[in-house]
Amino acid sequence: MDSEQYSELARLYAEYGDDELIALGRQVGDLTEAAQEVLKGELARRRLSVSPEVKELVVEEDEVEEEDDRLLPSGFGRLAPEGCIKEFADSEDALAAGEMLRAEGIECEVMLPSGS
DSSP: OOHHHHHHHHHHHHHSOHHHHHHHHTTGGGSOHHHHHHHHHHHHHTTOOOOOOOOOOOOOGGGSOTTOOOOOOTTHHHHSOTTSOOOOSSHHHHHHHHHHHHHTTOOOOOOOOTTO
16 A cells, blocks of 8 residues: 555544444455555554444334244343343243332333243
């Protein structure tokens, strides 16, 4: 890479905000080798790290049938905030916990395995 190209990319990336750089870092494979090198340098200069983007799972109510057992995709628990998903040994305990939460005005959903 020539120094003019490097300098131009360095100026461009220096103008980006942190969020823009991180977003670009998530697509680093789409950049030329020169752009990757400059981006990595700018990220390091700002001490920013790029972690994989986590996409939020959204289920529309009209997409779920009433008799649906609401099985969640594997790894769903990693997307939820810590402490909001609990597993119970039996269905009765899970249902009782759900009722207690609702009685306190806390929205919750109890998901039971098929056949429960």
